[in-house]
Amino acid sequence: MKIDVHNVSKIFPRFDGGENIVLDNISFSANSGDFVIILGESGGGKTTLLNLLAGLDIPTSGEILVDDIEVKGIHPSRSMLFQQPVLIPWLTVKQNVAYGCRLRRDLDNLEYRVYQFIEMMGLSGFENAKPASLSLGMAQRVCLARALVGRAEMLLLDEPFASLDTFTQSHIQEELVNIWLSEKFTAVFVTHDVNEAVLLGNKIILLGGYPGSVCGMYDIDEPYPRSVNTPLFKEYRAEILVNLKQAHVGNRKFFESNNSFDRGGVDHE
């Protein structure tokens, strides 16, 4: 699914009557089948941007187009994966995977599709297990299976692997890339981990400063699977870190002087 984000700002009202500008004039676009990474520090508006893409919230100004249609609400073709795996505890793995399809009465061949994705996620044998008996990594894979069974064309992933240990993390990252390569969905992946960003994405949107705005964009055309040890990887990583730091300095200036802040003249590509 093609994504076009035009001059999107999001302002939340504050309790004291003021305004909390979370996103300021965000613009970017991505092609169908891209693996888009939204990279930035915590509290930088990443999740807000993802919510806007999902249609769980609407922008204060600007517009978001998906396949040239404005996003005005949620749609099952854009499926979210949260930081913590969200499974319904009283349903089995099988029922959790089928949950979304049953809601939407998307029932043809459902049983077969469910088993197909359970197998793809390496969860065979756990069809009838309850979520409480799964590890975090397995639970997150069940969520992934639920999204894919529902024929999601776009996956919105909100730091889905942040709570996993390093081993599970690198394993499931690899799996996600493999599934993405074979299923050809569009992925929008939010993270604060620069390594993860460069390992997974073919397009990185750097979100920084206060209020959050785009302070860098990278197209990474390296083949998968990637390794952290290649020179190109290190180069991207270093560049991103410099950019993030500059955005952060700008951010501090903003707080100190409260003038319109200088983003440090960061411009890329």
Place this chain on the structure above:
Amino acid sequence: MADKNSISDSGKGNVLNKEQRVSFRSFFRYRASDIRFEIVGILLLLILWLVAGWLFMLLPQSVSGQFGDFLPLPTLKALYKLVQESRFWNSVAASMTRVFVGISIAAIIGIPLGLITGFYPTLRNLSYAPTQFLRMVSPLAWMPVALIVFTDFESAIYFIIVMATVWPIILNTASGVANVNSMWLKMAINQGSTHVQLFSTIIIPASLPGILASVRLALGVGWIVLVPAEFLGVASGLGYLINDARDTMAYDHLMAIVISIGILGFTLDKIVQTVQSAFTRSWIE
């Protein structure tokens, strides 16, 4: 041993006391619902009963009067006789029926109200004051109203039990709904859930443990108001038996009925508690 002695000799005897305390505590160190706590608790209550009765017996005969009948021994004798009477069991059946029917009516009214008020903040805010107000009115205060509205005593008793139990059911169901994990809702909405589906697939199943807890609470309240409600002109039930025993001055009998009311209530609560915890466990594991 030599070590301990030397410590206590050197004036730090509390080390020994501490060890004794630890071994005493080890008897109780299991979970709070351990049966041993319950047995010891009941034994303590029995002792308190004996001591209280004995203290009353020290008073001059004119004051103490028939207090002898309230002591454990005559009471237990009367209880033994009581459980062999069919009149007693008929009354137990009548009382149980009233409680179950009353709570069923309260659940049919209260659970949907609790679900709705728990989910919609506007309704929750609107209903808060009226619910708290009505909850604070003793159900027995409705007795005259009940007798005017309902022509027969049986319906009046149901009315009083419903008035007593519907509030805890509404409030606990609502708090169960309010505590539903908001991520489940977000996920369901993202998966395309309609409003009705949100209730049927997430909110109601997620609130079931809370609903069961509310029914358990209602059972306790219902059982408590049942006895005074049965002082109304009905001719069966445990409340009626108490009234009857008072009128015939059969105080050992009266005490035996009090004890059996306690035992029955305790047992009922235990049954619901067991069902509740077994269900809650099976719900998530």
